[in-house]
Amino acid sequence: MSRVxxxxxxxxxxxxxxxxxxxxxxxxxxxxTAPTGEDGxxxxxxxxxxxxxxDVMLPGIDGFxxxxxxxxxxxxxxxxxxxxSDDIDVVVGLESGADDYVVKPVQGRVLDARxxxxxxxxxxxxxxxxxxxxxxxxxxxxxxxxxxxxxxxTPTELRLLLELSRRPxxxxxxxxxxxxxxxxxxxxxxxxxxxxxxxxxxxxxxVPSSPKLIRTVRGVGxxxxxx
Amino acid sequence: MKGARRGEADDAPRPRGRLRxxxxxxxxLTSLRLRLVTVFALVALVAAVSVSGIAYWxxxxxxxxxxxxxxxxxFSQSLGDRAGALPDQPTCDALRLMAxxxxxxxxxxxxxxxxxxxxxxxxxxxxxxxxFTREMVPDSLRDAVRDRREGQPEDDQYHLYWQRISLDGxxxxxxxxxxxxxxxxxxxxxxxxxxxxxxxxxxxxxxVATALAVIGSVLLAQGAATMVLRPVQRLSNAARRLGEGKxxxxxxxxxxxxxxxxxxxxxxxxxxxEAQVQDLSDRETSSRRFVADMSHELRTPMTAITAMTELxxxxxxxxxxxxxxxxxxxxSETRRLNDLVENLMEVTRFDAGxxxxxxxxxNIADQVTACIDARAWLDAVHLDADRSITARLDPRRLDVxxxxxxxxxxKHGGSPVRVTVRxxxxxxxxxxxxxxxxxxGPGIPEDVLPHVxxxxxxxxxxxxxSDGSGLGLSIAMENAHLHGGDITVHNDPVGGAxxxxxxxxxxxxxxxxxxxxxxxxxxxxxxxxxVPPGRPATPAPRRGERSDKGSGKETYDGSAEExxx
Numbered sequence: 001m002s003r004v005x006x007x008x009x010x011x012x013x014x015x016x017x018x019x020x021x022x023x024x025x026x027x028x029x030x031x032x033t034a035p036t037g038e039d040g041x042x043x044x045x046x047x048x049x050x051x052x053x054x055d056v057m058l059p060g061i062d063g064f065x066x067x068x069x070x071x072x073x074x075x076x077x078x079x080x081x082x083x084x085s086d087d088i089d090v091v092v093g094l095e096s097g098a099d100d101y102v103v104k105p106v107q108g109r110v111l112d113a114r115x116x117x118x119x120x121x122x123x124x125x126x127x128x129x130x131x132x133x134x135x136x137x138x139x140x141x142x143x144x145x146x147x148x149x150x151x152x153x154t155p156t157e158l159r160l161l162l163e164l165s166r167r168p169x170x171x172x173x174x175x176x177x178x179x180x181x182x183x184x185x186x187x188x189x190x191x192x193x194x195x196x197x198x199x200x201x202x203x204x205x206x207v208p209s210s211p212k213l214i215r216t217v218r219g220v221g222x223x224x225x226x227x
Numbered sequence: 228m229k230g231a232r233r234g235e236a237d238d239a240p241r242p243r244g245r246l247r248x249x250x251x252x253x254x255x256l257t258s259l260r261l262r263l264v265t266v267f268a269l270v271a272l273v274a275a276v277s278v279s280g281i282a283y284w285x286x287x288x289x290x291x292x293x294x295x296x297x298x299x300x301x302f303s304q305s306l307g308d309r310a311g312a313l314p315d316q317p318t319c320d321a322l323r324l325m326a327x328x329x330x331x332x333x334x335x336x337x338x339x340x341x342x343x344x345x346x347x348x349x350x351x352x353x354x355x356x357x358x359f360t361r362e363m364v365p366d367s368l369r370d371a372v373r374d375r376r377e378g379q380p381e382d383d384q385y386h387l388y389w390q391r392i393s394l395d396g397x398x399x400x401x402x403x404x405x406x407x408x409x410x411x412x413x414x415x416x417x418x419x420x421x422x423x424x425x426x427x428x429x430x431x432x433x434x435v436a437t438a439l440a441v442i443g444s445v446l447l448a449q450g451a452a453t454m455v456l457r458p459v460q461r462l463s464n465a466a467r468r469l470g471e472g473k474x475x476x477x478x479x480x481x482x483x484x485x486x487x488x489x490x491x492x493x494x495x496x497x498x499x500x501e502a503q504v505q506d507l508s509d510r511e512t513s514s515r516r517f518v519a520d521m522s523h524e525l526r527t528p529m530t531a532i533t534a535m536t537e538l539x540x541x542x543x544x545x546x547x548x549x550x551x552x553x554x555x556x557x558x559s560e561t562r563r564l565n566d567l568v569e570n571l572m573e574v575t576r577f578d579a580g581x582x583x584x585x586x587x588x589x590n591i592a593d594q595v596t597a598c599i600d601a602r603a604w605l606d607a608v609h610l611d612a613d614r615s616i617t618a619r620l621d622p623r624r625l626d627v628x629x630x631x632x633x634x635x636x637x638k639h640g641g642s643p644v645r646v647t648v649r650x651x652x653x654x655x656x657x658x659x660x661x662x663x664x665x666x667x668g669p670g671i672p673e674d675v676l677p678h679v680x681x682x683x684x685x686x687x688x689x690x691x692x693s694d695g696s697g698l699g700l701s702i703a704m705e706n707a708h709l710h711g712g713d714i715t716v717h718n719d720p721v722g723g724a725x726x727x728x729x730x731x732x733x734x735x736x737x738x739x740x741x742x743x744x745x746x747x748x749x750x751x752x753x754x755x756x757x758v759p760p761g762r763p764a765t766p767a768p769r770r771g772e773r774s775d776k777g778s779g780k781e782t783y784d785g786s787a788e789e790x791x792x
Contacts, residue, residue: 013527013530013531015527015528015531016527016528016530016531016534018531019530019531019532019533019534019535019538020530020531020534022534022535022538023534023535023537023538026538026541083523083526083527083530104526104527104529104530105526105527105529105530105532105533105565105568106530106533106534107533107534107537108533108534108537108538109537185601187601187622187623187626
């Protein structure tokens with residue numbers, strides 16, 4: 001890793017908080033913790049972490065709400081920690097803006113792998129810029145502008161857009177995208193892709209309900225088209 | 228000997244028994260309506276036929292008697308009158324004249340007079356030789372007439388004898404009498420055709436009446452059957468609905484007859500059944516919820532313990548050798564407990580019926596390869612698969628099934644495990660995909676075979692359950708059922724247990740997720756309608772996409788645990 005990631009862990013259960021803090025610290029991350037959503041939002045403002053690991057079941061405002069509030073101002077990566085693998089929770093979590101999720105009881109190594117994968121998404125790479133209609137993707141500056149206005153994208157959204165823009169006009173399956181963007185294994189959750197595409201469309205499309213840029217390819221996945 | 232004798236004894240009543248059985252079968256096969264109609268018709272037929280028969284015979288008797296008596300009394304009267312007028316020694320001509328006179332046009336009879344004692348010898352006087360000759364009189368009648376005269380003391384009475392005969396198919400009355408005092412014997416022949424015609428038309432009328440009675444009774448029986456059977460039909464429909472699980476089925480009680488009573492009984496039974504089922508399902512629901520809540524509650528502490536044991540595991544080499552085995556035990560048991568909690572969660576989802584499928588077109592061979600690769604089993608598994616076999620299924624669930632079957636085979640049978648993927652047709656012509664997992668172990672005892680898919684089933688000591696949760700095969704089976712498939716197990720004659728997973732090529736279920744239409748993906752965040760009901764969708768790993776497996780391997784191993792939900 002290029003540098004030590006600075007994590008904010010929001011978890012109400014003291015044992016879990018302590019255990020995960022120890023585990024993540026041991027994996028080489030710098031960790032601050034918060035026991036409630038409110039405390040977590042305050043720590044976010046004061047300490048500016050690189051990434052948030054967020055428990056869903058929190059006293060007071062729950063993880064989904066925390067996630068939504070963070071997304072209003074910040075685009076930093078969020079990994080949800082859910083004790084419920086019930087589908088509805090996962091979907092609600094992804095829709096509230098989370099980049100990835102892990103289900104309890106989580107292994108430290110898995111969480112670490114996810115964190116590193118998320119962090120890698122923000123790394124810059126090539127140095128050219130491409131234009132899709134009114135959308136300009138500057139790969140060197142890692143910025144995206146639409147009609148000259150800077151778009152606030154999370155690293156995951158940005159990486160998804162970059163992967164799609166690298167193969168314009170070519171359909172990428174959800175599974176491919178999961179591997180490219182999320183670095184998930186062969187049984188990754190494709191709803192991560194769907195939720196992220198949805199959020200991305202909301203930011204880059206003129207009319208998100210009838211997308212012109214990020215098109216759905218029936219039976220395959222998604223494709224970036226120049227309008 | 229004994230057996231043979233018994234066999235013979237059995238032979239005798241068999242035909243009758245068979246007949247009875249056949250009749251019984253016929254009766255039980257036909258509907259109640261048919262039985263009712265048949266009985267009604269039979270009763271009507273018997274009644275009508277006996278009434279008609281009696282009426283016919285009485286009538287016949289009366290008509291014939293009257294006709295006979297008129298003709299005979301007229302004949303006897305006329306014969307007496309004319310005989311008195313005869314001279315003592317009449318001529319044959321006089322007799323002929325007399326016969327002509329006696330023959331009556333009103334009662335339509337012809338007459339023959341016979342006198343053997345005339346001077347000119349045997350004389351036969353016939354009123355109309357074309358119709359009636361002496362030869363037509365039956366011998367028995369003549370004998371009776373003659374014998375009477377000889378055997379009886381003479382008196383005033385003419386002894387009349389009669390007999391009915393049939394000439395050319397027409398009925399006739401032949402009567403005869405001896406004139407007392409050595410007179411001639413007279414015979415008459417009267418046609419009974421008019422009476423026969425009357426009786427025939429009466430028989431036809433009675434037949435028609437009988438037929439009408441039978442038809443009427445059949446119609447009546449139909450009506451009665453409909454009346455009786457309509458409530459029965461209603462009850463039958465209601466019972467079927469009840470059997471289909473619609474326990475709130477009730478019937479309106481009409482009237483106060485036996486059927487109304489039956490309806491009331493049915494309603495009571497249904498109500499009590501509904502209450503009991505409700506009670507049972509309430510209890511089951513609460514116990515399931517308890518298991519679900521419990522396994523759910525276990526997850527938070529398990530997270531803390533898991534994270535901690537990982538730290539301990541990393542430190543195990545630096546620990547005091549006296550403590551290290553304890554730590555290792557804690558680590559391995561924690562992992563097992565984790566698996567158990569995961570499996571419990573999965574089982575509660577099956578029990579609650581909330582397990583969902585996310586279908587995708589999956590290349591089976593690729594999926595098997597990915598499954599064994601992700602678990603580092605590549606060296607222990609020999610895969611024999613046609614690489615072109617694809618099926619529509621939930622890849623995540625197939626992975627669970629494969630991992631459980633192969634893992635089980637490795638655990639109990641030892642390597643190498645043979646995995647064979649085949650495609651064939653089932654009985655209805657649908658395409659099936661079968662995955663056969665055969666191990667090299669001692670096989671499964673016959674008495675254990677039926678139970679291997681039971682939850683927490685403890686096999687005998689010969690096949691100890693080592694570190695499994697005891698739920699793996701049960702979960703595999705549930706997943707197969709969810710696809711409309713099945714898992715069977717048998718022992719290979721050569722040795723080793725063989726588990727065979729059979730899945731339909733296409734379970735024919737509607738896809739849970741709105742797979743592609745943009746509208747399906749564009750519902751506003753947080754909106755309930757946008758929640759896809761399915762489990763995580765995972766498109767099949769396609770060939771040609773697998774080149775980066777090596778680099779992702781570390782992630783595979785780690786996240787495989789997390790993904791095995």
